[in-house]
Amino acid sequence: MADSIDRGRAPNIRDVARLAGVSHQTVSRVLNNHSSIRESTKQRVLDVMSELQYRPNRAARALVTSHSRTIGVLASQRSHYGPSSIIQSIETAAQDAGYFVTTANITKADEDSIVTALDHLNAQAIEGLVIIAPQVRVLRAISNLDLRVPFVTMHTTGGDDDHAVAVDxxxxxxxxxxxxxxxxxxxxxxxxxxxxxxxxxxxxxxxxxxxxxxxxxxxxxxxxxxxxxxxxxxxxxxxxxxxxxxxxxxxxxxxxxxxxxxxxxxxxxxxxxxxxxxxxxxxxxxxxxxxxxxxxxFPELGRRCVAQLLGTMGKSTEGYTGRIQPELIVRASTGAPSF
Amino acid sequence: MADSIDRGRAPNIRDVARLAGVSHQTVSRVLNNHSSIRESTKQRVLDVMSELQYRPNRAARALVTSHSRTIGVLASQRSHYGPSSIIQSIETAAQDAGYFVTTANITKADEDSIVTALDHLNAQAIEGLVIIAPQVRVLRAISNLDLRVPFVTMHTTGGDDDHAVAVDxxxxxxxxxxxxxxxxxxxxxxxxxxxxxxxxxxxxxxxxxxxxxxxxxxxxxxxxxxxxxxxxxxxxxxxxxxxxxxxxxxxxxxxxxxxxxxxxxxxxxxxxxxxxxxxxxxxxxxxxxxxxxxxxxFPELGRRCVAQLLGTMGKSTEGYTGRIQPELIVRASTGAPSF
DNA sequence: CTCCCGTATGTGCACGGTCACATCCGCACT
DNA sequence: AGTGCGGATGTGACCGTGCACATACGGGAG
Known part of the structure; x- marks a missing residue:
């Protein structure tokens, strides 16, 4: 067979194109569901894709678009209930939006390990950053580093901070x-x-x-x-x-x-x-x-984080203003004082 | 200036090469610290790199090597203490080994959401997978999917399972x-x-x-x-x-x-x-x-996970055999029965 | 002196997508 | 009939890196 399919590696966009009898660009358009593709052509391409079990190569896409579709999370103490709940909800929200999440831990909270963690995330070409290590020194280190990516934090410095997504x-x-x-x-x-x-x-x-x-x-x-x-x-x-x-x-x-x-x-x-x-x-x-x-x-907090980040990254600037209001849960550990 | 440096994008390997007066391949060799590079050349390249604040492009590297240096974690219930502790230690161990970690959640634990989560991780071209969702149906779904990546789980099916890293x-x-x-x-x-x-x-x-x-x-x-x-x-x-x-x-x-x-x-x-x-x-x-x-x-568990995964992925097959032995902590909630 | 080999470096291509631009075609309007 | 236009598709370059191979150089053995 001249145009054998299995060349010992994963099928790529051109393999699909050849079998579907179209150009690789048409396949690309189907992938990004471009508007001007005839329905019959699109279906044919999709059929070939599923037949070949084609999966787009994320690295190649990231290389040319310089978009990684990845959100970084900088966390510390993530075995704690709060942080881990937030991370979980960020993960879920990001996944729904088609984004990936990578995390980096800060263990010692000194400037060095912060820089290390940020380097680690930077190496991933993250498009947005969520900071769940709400320590003053972390934020200071971050403002010194002037990141090139949009980020949100979970703190309230008390003013008009665009980056804050926070419970009040x-x-x-x-x-x-x-x-x-x-x-x-x-x-x-x-x-x-x-x-x-x-x-x-x-x-x-x-x-x-x-x-x-x-x-x-x-x-x-x-x-x-x-x-x-x-x-x-x-x-x-x-x-x-x-x-x-x-x-x-x-x-x-x-x-x-x-x-x-x-x-x-x-x-x-x-x-x-x-x-x-x-x-x-x-x-x-x-x-x-x-x-x-x-x-x-916490779940709401995570959702808002991602929404704000994606809002910042994309066009829609309709960020959530206002902080999330917490709620008092009265149980048996409180009562009137006994004098 | 004919060969201006700032072209509005991040410097690449050739920019470094031009300024260091070498070929891009020499720069590449420095990056991967290849042996046969003269010390003086290497230093010159390194100097230019730091001057330009050069950062290797991970996507390009992943594209050509088809190695993403990323470990995937499939988790559920990660706000629980156990899972989140393990994830944290995996993260730390992976980072020490120069690997990245992406996570995917399973919320509903049905086959669909498992497949979705795995697709999500697959799209990242992960090189290894840690499964912290030790549910029977998850494992079943996974064995059906025959992953192309090495993976470890945290369960003991009770036999000679190469994939198990587990507390006894x-x-x-x-x-x-x-x-x-x-x-x-x-x-x-x-x-x-x-x-x-x-x-x-x-x-x-x-x-x-x-x-x-x-x-x-x-x-x-x-x-x-x-x-x-x-x-x-x-x-x-x-x-x-x-x-x-x-x-x-x-x-x-x-x-x-x-x-x-x-x-x-x-x-x-x-x-x-x-x-x-x-x-x-x-x-x-x-x-x-x-x-x-x-x-x-838990920390030990996470470390062993990564060690086993990297061992499997690389050459050294010296896996940890034997399970981690848990320890009984006696406190005040137990005592002799009162008849 | 010649040959061979190891060291240090350079050259071109491949990886798998997307982008800008070109092309082709049919149809409505002048 | 000629022209313009928009939809549908194709062509070639390019992103940044690593690999295979080529090349240049220098020294030791015959």
């Missing part, structure tokens, strides 16, 4: 704080996240804002590391003092640790101390006692 | 069960994971094996869905019967739900019922009571 952390923290004050608490501690996390900072601000707005005196927040372990040790220290009736924890895991420590000290939640968390991880409803917390809509 | 789930489940029997329990329930999950099945087998080996009569395991929510409702049903003194739950989340239900019924863990979980999620140590569970070394 401040509002969420205020909801939680207002709930505690409304119950009658006046001595409320705040267990914050690591200071260089933007989300942690925002929640802390929300807490302080609400306390001030309601004229409740505050003490300095305690800075934690998001882990249940830290919550436990912080709780142990706090139980030596006992000059409070409620604690607002910046996430659910630390809240869990706190409740553990409080019980270890022979006290009861919520009778002696009320606890509010943040995130509403699926386990929170089954903690003992079930945790009052602030729910974030 | 059976051994872990036996550890947990032996612990309960050793404490004196004779009426032990097992709350299993979804039946079509291979891990769930393996843990169930481990449980049954150990029970048989020690001549303890068993009842049929309850089939759950991994969630704390399910654990809670299953626990409520079980508390109506109360013909048991211990439950071995197939993961920590369901164990949490169980403990919640037991407390709701006015009973105490471990006094009335002992509970053992599986996974040792970071929160387990701070549950109330702290959960006795089986720890899996």
């Amino acid at each position: 952390q401040v509002a969420g923290a205020r909801l939680a704080t207002r709930h505690l004050i409304g119950l009658g608490h006046r001595n409320i501690y705040h267990l914050a996240g690591p200071q260089d996390w933007i989300e942690a900072e925002a929640r802390m601000h929300g807490f302080l804002q609400e306390m001030n707005a309601q004229d409740v005196p505050t003490t300095a927040p305690i800075l934690g590391d998001w882990s249940a372990e830290f919550g436990y040790y912080a709780g142990r220290e706090l139980m030596r003092v006992r000059d409070f009736t409620a604690i607002f924890s910046s996430n659910d895991q630390m809240a869990l640790g706190l409740m553990h420590a409080i019980r270890d000290a022979g006290q009861d939640v919520p009778h002696d101390v009320s606890i509010v968390g943040f995130d509403d991880i699926p386990e929170a409803a089954h903690f003992w006692p079930p945790l009052t917390t602030v729910r974030q809509d | 789930q059976v051994a872990g489940a036996r550890l947990a069960t032996r612990h309960l029997i050793g404490l004196g329990h004779r009426n032990i329930y097992h709350l299993a994971g979804p039946q079509d999950w291979i891990e769930a099945e393996a843990r169930m087998h481990g449980f049954l094996q150990e029970m048989n080996a020690q001549d303890v009569p068993t009842t049929a395991p309850i089939l759950g869905d991994w969630s704390a929510e399910f654990g809670y409702y299953a626990g409520r049903e079980l508390m109506r019967v109360r013909d048991f003194t211990a439950i071995f739950s197939s993961n920590d989340q369901m164990a949490l739900g169980l403990m919640h239900a037991i407390r709701d019924a006015g009973q105490d863990v471990p006094h009335d019922v002992s509970i053992v979980g599986f996974d040792d999620i970071p929160e387990a140590a701070h549950f109330w009571p702290p959960l006795t569970t089986v720890r899996q070394d």
Whole structure:
């Protein structure tokens, strides 16, 4: 056979063209469903394609168009519930839009590993970047690097930032704080996240804002590391003092640790101390006692990220304005203080 | 200027070559650090590269070599602790080896969405595949599709499977069960994971094996869905019967739900019922009571995945044989039964 | 001195798509 | 009949890199 099909490699656009009796360009037009292709021709080409099990070569396409159809995700701590939920929803949204997702981790959070991770993503010729490592130093490193790709972050620097797609952390923290004050608490501690996390900072601000707005005196927040372990040790220290009736924890895991420590000290939640968390991880409803917390809509967050990125990359500038509003979920870990 | 550098696009190998006064092939050799390049030449080329901020074009390279240096990950439920931990460690290991990672989700777990996800990964020309969706039907769909890429899974079909990189789930489940029997329990329930999950099945087998080996009569395991929510409702049903003194739950989340239900019924863990979980999620140590569970070394698992994949793909066939042994972590949720 | 071989480098092409442009054809309008 | 136009398709170049092969050079063996 002169024009044997199987040449030991994957069929390409010209193989399809030959068998369909058209030019390779016609095949290309079918691929990109160009308008001016006769229906019969198109069908013939499609038939040959499926017969040959033809798959377009992404590298070749990327080479000529310099479009990789890939979105990069820069993440840290991705085994945590929040980040991994967001990544999952980004993945799904991107896939629906025909985009691919590659990820890069930051482990140490120093400038070097950030640059390494970004290089890694750059080598993929990503067209957009989602930053789920909302640490101040990461953002600083990124603004120094002036990326050539559009990106979105999950923080709220508090102003007119085009890149931000965020849950309104401040509002969420205020909801939680207002709930505690409304119950009658006046001595409320705040267990914050690591200071260089933007989300942690925002929640802390929300807490302080609400306390001030309601004229409740505050003490300095305690800075934690998001882990249940830290919550436990912080709780142990706090139980030596006992000059409070409620604690607002910046996430659910630390809240869990706190409740553990409080019980270890022979006290009861919520009778002696009320606890509010943040995130509403699926386990929170089954903690003992079930945790009052602030729910974030992570799937929505991921969807908006991709939408904004694709909006920025394409034509439609109809970005979502406004932040996602979190919701207070009241459970058994909070109650009126007992004096 | 005749040979202006900035032509409005990224510099390529020939731009570098021209400025370094060598041929493009010499530049290519420097890139792939070929042996027979004079040191002075190499240095000159490298200097020009950094001056131009040259970055090799991955698409072009992939096109000609038909190597994408990308590993695909097929995952489901990736917001769960286990999967996301594994993905993270795979990512890290791959990055260290100079590989990229793309992921695809399976949401509905039907054949269609599996095929869609695999198509998605195939379109990336992945060189290896890690399957973290250890569901029976996923594996079945995959063996039907006869992939052209090497892959590893996380299951143990129980035999001489070259593709398996796995924690020894059976051994872990036996550890947990032996612990309960050793404490004196004779009426032990097992709350299993979804039946079509291979891990769930393996843990169930481990449980049954150990029970048989020690001549303890068993009842049929309850089939759950991994969630704390399910654990809670299953626990409520079980508390109506109360013909048991211990439950071995197939993961920590369901164990949490169980403990919640037991407390709701006015009973105490471990006094009335002992509970053992599986996974040792970071929160387990701070549950109330702290959960006795089986720890899996997820990071090691991820590392081995990549090692095996790269081993398979390259020359070195020195794969890791043997499974990773899990470890029993004894905490306060288990104790001797009170008759 | 000649031959051969290894080292260092250059030349042209292939990879598999897309893009700009050319071509062909039929039909409506002048 | 000539002209213009738009739909349908073909032709050749090009994207940036690596591979196979060719070439130039220098030194040691016969």
